[in-house]
Amino acid sequence: xxxxxxxxxxxxxxxxxxxxxxxxxxxxxxxxxxxxxxxxxxxxxxxxxxxxxxxxxxxxxxxxxxxxxxxxxxxxxxxxxxxxxxxxxxxxxxxxxxxxxxxxxxxxxxxxxxxxxxxxxxxxxxxxxxxxxxxxxxxxxxxxxxxxxxxxxxxxxxxxxxxxxxxxxxxxxxxxxxxxxxxxxxxxxxxxxxxxxxxxxxxxxxxxxxxxxxxxxxxxxxxxxxxxxxxxxxxxxxxxxxxxxxxxxxxxxxxxxxxxxxxxxxxxxxxxxxxxxxxxxxxxxxxxxxxxxxxxxxxxxxx
Numbered sequence: 001x002x003x004x005x006x007x008x009x010x011x012x013x014x015x016x017x018x019x020x021x022x023x024x025x026x027x028x029x030x031x032x033x034x035x036x037x038x039x040x041x042x043x044x045x046x047x048x049x050x051x052x053x054x055x056x057x058x059x060x061x062x063x064x065x066x067x068x069x070x071x072x073x074x075x076x077x078x079x080x081x082x083x084x085x086x087x088x089x090x091x092x093x094x095x096x097x098x099x100x101x102x103x104x105x106x107x108x109x110x111x112x113x114x115x116x117x118x119x120x121x122x123x124x125x126x127x128x129x130x131x132x133x134x135x136x137x138x139x140x141x142x143x144x145x146x147x148x149x150x151x152x153x154x155x156x157x158x159x160x161x162x163x164x165x166x167x168x169x170x171x172x173x174x175x176x177x178x179x180x181x182x183x184x185x186x187x188x189x190x191x192x193x194x195x196x197x198x199x200x201x202x203x204x205x206x207x208x209x210x211x212x213x214x215x216x217x218x219x220x221x222x223x224x225x226x227x228x229x230x231x232x233x234x235x236x237x238x239x240x241x242x243x244x245x246x247x248x249x250x251x252x253x254x255x256x257x258x259x260x261x262x263x264x265x266x267x268x269x270x271x272x273x274x275x276x277x278x279x280x281x282x283x284x285x286x287x288x289x290x291x292x293x294x295x296x297x298x299x300x301x302x303x
Contacts, residue, residue, distance in 0.1 A: 001089045001120040002141065002173055010163055010170045013177060014213060016142050020178055021277040023134070023146035024185060028276040028294050030132045040190045042152035043070040045197050048115035056082075056108060063115045064101070064122065070153050071126045078122065082108055088171055091121040093128045112199075116160035116171050123148040141173040149174075149182040155194045158183065158203045176203065180210020188214065189275060189295075217274040220255040224287070224300040230255060231302075238284060242267050259284070269303055 014020075028036070047066040050059050057080075064078040080101045088107075092100045101121045107114050123144050127133060132147075134140045148154030157172045158179040170176065183194050184207070198204040219225050221234035234257065241259035257271040270281040276295035282288065284303045291298050 001117060001171065002087055010161070010168050011175050013175060014181065016174060016178055017181070017213075019134070019139050019142045020146050020174065020182060021272070023143040024150060024182065025277045025294070026132060026134075026143065027147050027150055028278065030130050033294070033296055036189075038072055039070075039151045040192070042155060042186075042192060042194065042197075043067060043119075048156060050111040050114055052111075054111070056111070059111070060103075060114055060118075064118050067115065067118050067122045067153050071122055071151060073122070073126060073129070076122075076125055076129075078118070078125075080118070089117040089121050091124050093124060099125050113156075113160040113169075113171065116156040119148050119153040119156045120144060120172055123151070123153065126151075138173070145172045145174045145179070146182050148172075149179055150186050152186070154179065155183055155197055158206060159198050159200050161203045161206060162200050163202050176206030177209045177213070180207035181213050182210070183207055184211035184214035185275070187211075188218075217272070217277075220271070220274075221257055222269055222271060222301045222303045223274065224302045226255075226302075238267070238269075242284075273297055273299070 043066055048063050050063060060080050061078070064080055068076050068078060075097045077098045078101055079098055080103060082103050082105050084105050085102065087104065089101060089103045101118065103114065103117055107117060127144060127147060132143070134143045145154060145157065148157060158176060160169065160171045161176045162169050172179070174182070187193060194207065195204065198207065219227055219230070221230050226234070233255070237259065257269055259267060259269050261267045267284040268281055269284050270279050272278070273280050273292040273295060275297040276292060278292065278294045280290060280292055282290055282301070282303060286303060288301050288303055289298060290301050
């Protein structure tokens with residue numbers, strides 16, 4: 001697992017958002033609507049708390065066991081050790097049932113962040129068992145961070161983010177705001193508010209910025225909640241597509257919808273589901289209620 005060097009520059013914003021959205025869709029597809037119900041409650045702060053008086057190794061294994069339960073790995077036993085290393089942590093992905101995790105020696109004294117490092121590595125184990133992976137190291141690590149946050153363990157990674165004028169720390173591959181985006185998507189899915197769990201003020205602020213981006217997904221055409229300016233752009237593009245020759249879909253910029261057909265054929269629009277980000281494709285027929293076949297969200301649309 002990556003982590004910025006103490007005092008190093010922290011990247012902000014949403015540079016990986018397309019991959020994050022693909023990762024959310026992949027998690028929905030692999031785990032299924034019914035399977036995701038098992039992750040409706042996040043790991044609690046009490047379960048992963050690390051007191052100053054706790055034994056380093058006993059406390060680490062206790063936190064690891066809590067995260068194993070959270071991620072639904074009842075047969076997995078984590079053996080955790082510490083050593084000097086460049087990255088924050090690593091895990092050996094063998095057949096199991098034992099998995100060996102190594103944490104950077106700095107966590108011997110920065111114990112409050114041990115849970116964050118373990119959350120990422122144990123999610124690697126879950127995805128390995130699910131045979132869920134993206135091509136390329138970068139995209140696969142983004143998938144791991146996204147899955148950790150979406151399945152109720154990764155709020156710890158955002159809480160490990162701290163930054164001031166003299167120092168900074170961030171764990172994982174997502175930016176703080178991208179972690180906030182995924183946590184907000186999870187919060188909307190399960191009706192869970194992670195706000196009270198943040199001990200890091202900077203982590204909470206990043207969550208708020210990520211939540212704003214997540215809420216924008218729910219106000220993009222053809223969703224009925226779209227704002228006036230967005231609806232105007234949508235109507236203009238719809239008229240243009242309806243009068244043109246039938247052809248393949250052409251994305252309509254930042255809002256993500258695309259029209260296809262038109263001319264003599266039936267005009268259709270595709271757009272990302274605001275919950276699972278899978279693309280939905282429907283005929284353009286005005287007001288309509290749409291049900292996503294993947295996450296089963298019911299969407300009010302004005303096509």
